[in-house]
Amino acid sequence: MKTVKIKKLTLTNFRFFLEDNNSFKFDSENILIYGENGSGKSSIFKAFELLAKISKDDIEKEFKESKNIFNLDKDSSIEFEFDNEDILDINDDHLENDLSFIDNFYLVNPLLDYKKLLYVNFTTNLEYEKINLFPMLSKIFENYPIDIKKDILLKDIENPSDRLESLKTIINTLFDDINLFLEKFTSEFKIEQFDYTTGYIPLAKNLGLNNVLEFIINIEINFKNRTITKHHEFLNEARLSALAISIYFAIIKHLSSLSKDESLKILVLDDLLISLDMSNRLSLIPILKENFKDFQIIFLTHDRELFEVFKDRLNWKGFEIYVDENNDYEKPILKTSNSYIDKATIHFRDKNYDCCANLLRKSTEGLLNKLLPKEKRFSKTCEKLQLNDLLQNAINYVENNEDKELIKNIQSFTKTIFNPQSHNDNRAIYKSELQSAIKSLKELRDRVENETIE
Numbered sequence: 150m151k152t153v154k155i156k157k158l159t160l161t162n163f164r165f166f167l168e169d170n171n172s173f174k175f176d177s178e179n180i181l182i183y184g185e186n187g188s189g190k191s192s193i194f195k196a197f198e199l200l201a202k203i204s205k206d207d208i209e210k211e212f213k214e215s216k217n218i219f220n221l222d223k224d225s226s227i228e229f230e231f232d233n234e235d236i237l238d239i240n241d242d243h244l245e246n247d248l249s250f251i252d253n254f255y256l257v258n259p260l261l262d263y264k265k266l267l268y269v270n271f272t273t274n275l276e277y278e279k280i281n282l283f284p285m286l287s288k289i290f291e292n293y294p295i296d297i298k299k300d301i302l303l304k305d306i307e308n309p310s311d312r313l314e315s316l317k318t319i320i321n322t323l324f325d326d327i328n329l330f331l332e333k334f335t336s337e338f339k340i341e342q343f344d345y346t347t348g349y350i351p352l353a354k355n356l357g358l359n360n361v362l363e364f365i366i367n368i369e370i371n372f373k374n375r376t377i378t379k380h381h382e383f384l385n386e387a388r389l390s391a392l393a394i395s396i397y398f399a400i401i402k403h404l405s406s407l408s409k410d411e412s413l414k415i416l417v418l419d420d421l422l423i424s425l426d427m428s429n430r431l432s433l434i435p436i437l438k439e440n441f442k443d444f445q446i447i448f449l450t451h452d453r454e455l456f457e458v459f460k461d462r463l464n465w466k467g468f469e470i471y472v473d474e475n476n477d478y479e480k481p482i483l484k485t486s487n488s489y490i491d492k493a494t495i496h497f498r499d500k501n502y503d504c505c506a507n508l509l510r511k512s513t514e515g516l517l518n519k520l521l522p523k524e525k526r527f528s529k530t531c532e533k534l535q536l537n538d539l540l541q542n543a544i545n546y547v548e549n550n551e552d553k554e555l556i557k558n559i560q561s562f563t564k565t566i567f568n569p570q571s572h573n574d575n576r577a578i579y580k581s582e583l584q585s586a587i588k589s590l591k592e593l594r595d596r597v598e599n600e601t602i603e
Contacts, residue, residue, distance in 0.1 A: 165189035334391035
């Protein structure tokens with residue numbers, strides 16, 4: 150299967166975005182987007198939701214309701230530019246498309262936010278003792294090909310009992326994959342089985358409509374060799390999130406594998422980890438690297454700390470969105486988010502040598518913290534080590550002589566570049582030394598990020 154990815158996304162008079170400063174040059178890369186509250190991050194996610202709905206009847210109403218309220222007399226559009234040279238322009242006059250490689254995107258619908266996780270773990274109906282996944286799974290798999298020869302999809306099966314049996318068959322194919330994803334988050338529990346039953350709808354039963362049946366899919370988990378039937382009452386929030394994410398990830402991977410032709414292959418994650426601590430959030434990184442390496446991933450968050458940690462560990466292309474309040478109405482300010490080395494290179498080009506040197510020091514500390522294990526980054530009193538100690542530990546830690554020489558070369562810049570610019574020091578900084586430091590740090594970055602350093 151040939152995969153298609155997105156080169157550029159342009160939003161014009163769409164929700165929070167106006168006519169200027171509204172293009173995201175994705176360049177077919179994985180993307181991190183930080184957006185402060187109210188800056189338009191949800192508008193980007195909405196654009197992808199419309200892309201996933203573009204063949205449905207409600208697209209026209211939903212698109213027109215998303216027009217920027219301060220420019221109602223202006224045309225609105227969402228333009229996707231793909232790396233196969235095709236362009237999809239969703240606008241006031243053009244709401245359909247004939248790009249076949251997007252068809253699989255409707256089927257997979259690989260858009261995941263914290264609200265979708267609630268369908269697995271929470272219910273608003275207090276009479277439910279367990280979470281019923283039947284409605285959620287019916288929706289997710291509505292375009293699943295049940296019979297390819299007869300062109301029958303799951304949504305074509307009107308009999309709920311037959312639909313339940315079809316879902317049972319689908320889930321059986323996903324069962325092992327769900328638990329494999331779950332194991333990457335935690336080894337404490339796994340799904341023991343899915344239960345398939347029928348019962349009366351609680352609300353209808355209260356109204357005396359006892360003949361109205363509900364079709365039910367429940368989860369049973371095994372927690373440290375103990376069977377738990379009410380997972381939503383037993384598991385903490387981190388484990389509940391891990392469970393829900395694992396189910397969705399297994400579904401997305403499976404559905405994406407059904408396409409045999411050219412196919413749009415992206416994964417959009419919006420504030421998926423907002424209530425988790427950093428250790429649980431970091432569990433997601435190896436999963437994305439290993440299991441979705443053939444996807445273009447767009448990760449959105451309003452959490453600045455999470456954005457910086459992911460940017461440092463993933464080296465994806467980054468964007469930052471802020472609210473510009475210096476107008477009659479608010480609008481977004483869009484910036485490309487650079488690494489410390491990239492920012493240092495820009496300052497070097499602009500002759501801001503002191504800023505360049507300070508950013509190179511920050512970059513060095515970040516790379517060493519990524520390279521060294523925890524015990525090599527802290528003192529015996531559990532305090533963070535200073536740059537000189539980190540460099541010496543790195544020299545002792547790596548085994549390859551070429552790696553040692555590279556770090557020793559970086560260590561030589563501490564007295565002339567790194568330390569003076571972090572203190573009140575009037576020593577001159579020389580252009581050639583900055584050039585050499587930038588080159589060495591880029592080489593170290595490549596080795597650390599590609600895990601070739603030994």
